[in-house]
Amino acid sequence: MSRLACFTLRAFLTAATLAACLAxxxxxxxxxxxxxxxxxxxxxLSDSTDAFFGLTAAPPDTAGLDSALAAxxxxxxxxxxxxxxxxxxxLGHRQAFNRALxxxxxxxxxxxxxxxxxxxxxxxxxxxxxxxxxxxxxxAKRWGGTEDExxxxxxxxxxGRGWSAxxxxxxxxxxxxxxxxxxGNDRNHYYRTDGAxxxxxxxxxxxxxxxxxxxxxxxxxxxxxxxxxFRAEPAVFExxxxxxxxxxxxxxxxxxxxxxxxxxxxxxxxxxxxxxGGNFDYSRARFAAGGAFPLGTLFALLPQVHxxxxxxxxxxxxxxxLGGGPxxxxxxxxxxxxxxxxxxxxxxxxxxxxxxxxxxxxxPTFPIQLSAFAGLGATWGHDPVTGLALATDANWxxxxxxxxxxxxxxxxxxxxxxxxxxxxVAYAVxxxxxxxxxxxxxxxxxxxxxxxxx
Amino acid sequence: xxxxxxxxxxAFLLAVLAxxxxxxxxxxxxxxxxxxxxxxxxxxxxxxxxxxxxxxTLDEILDRVHRGEMRRDSALRDQSYQLTVRVxxxxxxxxxxVLVQETVDRVYMRRPNQSRTVRLRDWRLKPKKDENGExxxxxxxxxxxxxxxxxxxxxxxANRGEFKFRIVGRELLGDHLIYKIRFEPRSALDQFNPSGxxxxxxxxxxxxxQQLELKQSPVPLFLKGVRGVVIERQRQGDFWMLSRILAxxxxxxxxxxxxxxxxxxxxFSDYRINAGLPDSLFAPAPKGARK
Numbered sequence: 001m002s003r004l005a006c007f008t009l010r011a012f013l014t015a016a017t018l019a020a021c022l023a024x025x026x027x028x029x030x031x032x033x034x035x036x037x038x039x040x041x042x043x044x045l046s047d048s049t050d051a052f053f054g055l056t057a058a059p060p061d062t063a064g065l066d067s068a069l070a071a072x073x074x075x076x077x078x079x080x081x082x083x084x085x086x087x088x089x090x091l092g093h094r095q096a097f098n099r100a101l102x103x104x105x106x107x108x109x110x111x112x113x114x115x116x117x118x119x120x121x122x123x124x125x126x127x128x129x130x131x132x133x134x135x136x137x138x139x140a141k142r143w144g145g146t147e148d149e150x151x152x153x154x155x156x157x158x159x160g161r162g163w164s165a166x167x168x169x170x171x172x173x174x175x176x177x178x179x180x181x182x183x184g185n186d187r188n189h190y191y192r193t194d195g196a197x198x199x200x201x202x203x204x205x206x207x208x209x210x211x212x213x214x215x216x217x218x219x220x221x222x223x224x225x226x227x228x229x230f231r232a233e234p235a236v237f238e239x240x241x242x243x244x245x246x247x248x249x250x251x252x253x254x255x256x257x258x259x260x261x262x263x264x265x266x267x268x269x270x271x272x273x274x275x276x277g278g279n280f281d282y283s284r285a286r287f288a289a290g291g292a293f294p295l296g297t298l299f300a301l302l303p304q305v306h307x308x309x310x311x312x313x314x315x316x317x318x319x320x321x322l323g324g325g326p327x328x329x330x331x332x333x334x335x336x337x338x339x340x341x342x343x344x345x346x347x348x349x350x351x352x353x354x355x356x357x358x359x360x361x362x363x364p365t366f367p368i369q370l371s372a373f374a375g376l377g378a379t380w381g382h383d384p385v386t387g388l389a390l391a392t393d394a395n396w397x398x399x400x401x402x403x404x405x406x407x408x409x410x411x412x413x414x415x416x417x418x419x420x421x422x423x424x425v426a427y428a429v430x431x432x433x434x435x436x437x438x439x440x441x442x443x444x445x446x447x448x449x450x451x452x453x454x
Numbered sequence: 455x456x457x458x459x460x461x462x463x464x465a466f467l468l469a470v471l472a473x474x475x476x477x478x479x480x481x482x483x484x485x486x487x488x489x490x491x492x493x494x495x496x497x498x499x500x501x502x503x504x505x506x507x508x509x510x511t512l513d514e515i516l517d518r519v520h521r522g523e524m525r526r527d528s529a530l531r532d533q534s535y536q537l538t539v540r541v542x543x544x545x546x547x548x549x550x551x552v553l554v555q556e557t558v559d560r561v562y563m564r565r566p567n568q569s570r571t572v573r574l575r576d577w578r579l580k581p582k583k584d585e586n587g588e589x590x591x592x593x594x595x596x597x598x599x600x601x602x603x604x605x606x607x608x609x610x611x612a613n614r615g616e617f618k619f620r621i622v623g624r625e626l627l628g629d630h631l632i633y634k635i636r637f638e639p640r641s642a643l644d645q646f647n648p649s650g651x652x653x654x655x656x657x658x659x660x661x662x663x664q665q666l667e668l669k670q671s672p673v674p675l676f677l678k679g680v681r682g683v684v685i686e687r688q689r690q691g692d693f694w695m696l697s698r699i700l701a702x703x704x705x706x707x708x709x710x711x712x713x714x715x716x717x718x719x720x721x722f723s724d725y726r727i728n729a730g731l732p733d734s735l736f737a738p739a740p741k742g743a744r745k
Contacts, residue, residue: 038630038655042688045653045663046698049684053700055551056717060538060558065574069560072572077737205612259615262641292643300642351645351670365706367674415673419646447643454643 094125096173097181100190100239101163102129102225114142114154123160129224132192136160151204159196163221165189166242167321167334169286169308169452174417175444184226184234187324187333191242191317192219207256208453215248215278218317235333243315248278255453263291264454273312282312286320290448295348298357302347306450310339310381314391320379327450328377330405330428330439339381339392347373349411349447369411373426376404404431420446420454512619515633515654519609522659526693527601532564532731535695536574538721545702546715554579554712563600568736580711602696605661605685608637608650616640622651631656638669646672648683660694662687678704690725697722 050057094106106125113119118141125134136159144152165171165188180186195216202209220241226234255266266288273281290304306327308320320341324333327343350357353367378401381392407428414423424443430436448454510518541554558575562568603610608617616639623634633656638649646668653663666683681702688697699720708714 036628038627038632041625041627041632042653042662046686046688049686049698049700052682053684053702053717053719054542054545055553056540056542056545056719057698057700057721059723060540060556060575060721065536065558068558068574069572072560072574073735077570077735206615257615260640262643292641294642302643349642351642365674365678367670413670414675415646415671415677416675419672420643454641
């Protein structure tokens with residue numbers, strides 16, 4: 001037995017040694033790759049893939065493919081050079097609802113491609129509240145590479161009559177229209193715009209910027225629709241009057257991710273008046289930063305800060321608004337406004353479904369996540385009587401103006417309309433002096449809501 | 455030569471082999487049983503070698519992978535291959551998997567921007583027609599990009615900052631050193647973006663295989679998860695070329711025609727690389743020709 005075992009062992013070692021020595025030369029002689037152990041390793045990985053995927057990974061039946069190829073190649077090849085530009089018009093519909101314009105229905109038509117000769121869009125809406133026709137056109141042309149590492153820039157031109165919301169930092173036409181239509185929970189105020197603008201956007205490697213100019217007459221709109229589908233009491237009835245005047249405004253936006261850190265920075269500046277002309281003379285700046293750091297495998301730490309300041313003419317349509325979803329959750333939405341706003345928040349998010357994390361169920365269809373947060377925010381420079389902001393020299397709120405809060409939230413991420421959008425039910429408890437009440441709020445948005453882009 | 459007893463199992467096996475057939479114990483004072491023969495008359499000393507060269511850092515490896523991928527891409531002038539797209543339903547193990555559809559195309563690409571796709575097979579379990587009565591199936595269109603971004607997306611400079619990388623293994627196979635590098639989204643809010651494990655052959659610093667996973671579904675409302683995304687390359691002459699992309703999807707609700715769990719497989723085969731594709735393959739169609 002021992003002799004047999006020794007012989008077997010020796011024979012195996014000899015064969016292995018010979019194979020190791022001769023395999024490269026044999027392989028080269030046969031025209032195969034030289035590294036048999038490497039190839040065997042890769043093949044072994046591939047075999048495990050075959051075993052897992054079975055039928056999906058099986059090679060296709062090649063019968064009849066040669067004749068199909070010959071027949072296919074006999075046909076004319078068609079225009080196969082470069083990207084084809086479609087000159088077929090594309091049609092779309094537009095809709096919105098708010099208490100200033102009522103139901104706004106319209107259509108848009110687009111022609112061309114932004115990477116070819118450029119894309120031309122035209123749109124027309126009718127607002128049934130004030131019985132007002134709105135409409136305009138735009139042109140966009142894009143240059144540069146298609147990949148993120150390629151520098152690319154886009155020129156945009158637009159003109160027409162439209163509308164906008166006072167809060168230029170946090171307004172979502174789709175969702176705010178939905179809140180207003182369903183149960184009247186719309187705390188935005190709206191104004192009309194007539195004029196033209198141009199923009200140049202550029203970006204590369206996760207950094208972006210925009211230079212814009214607009215010359216628009218801004219005019220107030222009155223409330224014309226106080227109804228909603230569920231006949232709820234509207235959160236706000238009056239549509240606050242915008243300051244009437246022509247805004248000749250330049251805007252610069254710069255943003256980007258910090259290398260090697262999961263942090264995004266964003267800076268915006270608006271300037272009107274002076275050499276630009278127009279009826280308003282102001283300078284408006286806003287900075288925001290946010291990050292998402294993993295805390296082990298289960299939690300994420302999400303800090304974010306923001307700061308904004310208007311100097312010069314402070315109008316309702318260029319002040320800062322705070323409260324509700326973005327910013328202070330313990331305050332009603334957009335209930336605080338001022339010539340300056342600042343805030344910070346730290347949130348700890350449970351990354352996994354709460355029951356799965358507790359080993360109470362398998363990864364579920366509807367994962368529910370939890371978070372706890374602490375933050376504070378303040379606006380300053382506001383007139384408590386009219387609610388409108390006034391010019392101020394203060395660049396920072398006084399200690400008494402800060403409104404701290406703590407709270408928790410239950411979150412669900414449906415993956416629509418964007419993968420990083422959460423449906424959030426938050427319970428925020430004010431901390432510190434004052435008689436502010438705890439508040440339960442439903443919102444939809446990203447976790448780092450101080451940032452416009454992440 | 456000395457003999458000693460040992461409790462170790464492998465040594466026990468060797469001892470049995472060395473000592474031949476065990477004999478029954480004859481007397482209590484004589485110790486019998488397994489023994490280990492140790493060869494102590496031959497010695498080999500290997501002197502320590504102080505390595506002065508700095509170890510290649512992870513950053514350097516990532517740079518080299520990017521350069522290796524760029525080099526590979528720049529050496530490709532034209533290529534043609536056979537692309538098979540296959541969808542198989544009922545892959546969760548409860549039922550027998552069923553092939554739902556299979557298309558086979560021959561794809562031609564030539565720099566700078568020419569491409570052509572010839573459909574060779576279009577088979578479906580249940581053919582569907584569109585509003586014009588034409589067969590509705592998988593449409594394959596290709597541009598002339600041969601950089602295989604799906605393989606190296608995490609290593610591209612534009613995306614590298616989005617991921618954390620770490621070396622999880624090194625394997626020496628013949629004269630090939632294989633690095634296994636794991637990457638995952640750097641931001642805790644991007645867990646629905648792919649994490650992955652790549653095998654890098656340091657001969658040319660090209661990626662030879664990649665396995666992806668999604669820690670969270672990007673659309674939990676419809677997509678429960680994606681299991682076992684495998685991206686394989688195979689050597690074709692001097693180049694590592696895309697060979698297979700396979701993924702298994704689990705849905706929250708059954709999709710009509712595809713069920714609750716299905717596989718998608720793309721197989722790239724029968725490569726012809728830098729063969730000098732003729733101009734006639736890409737010539738524009740004459741006016742009035744049917745596309």
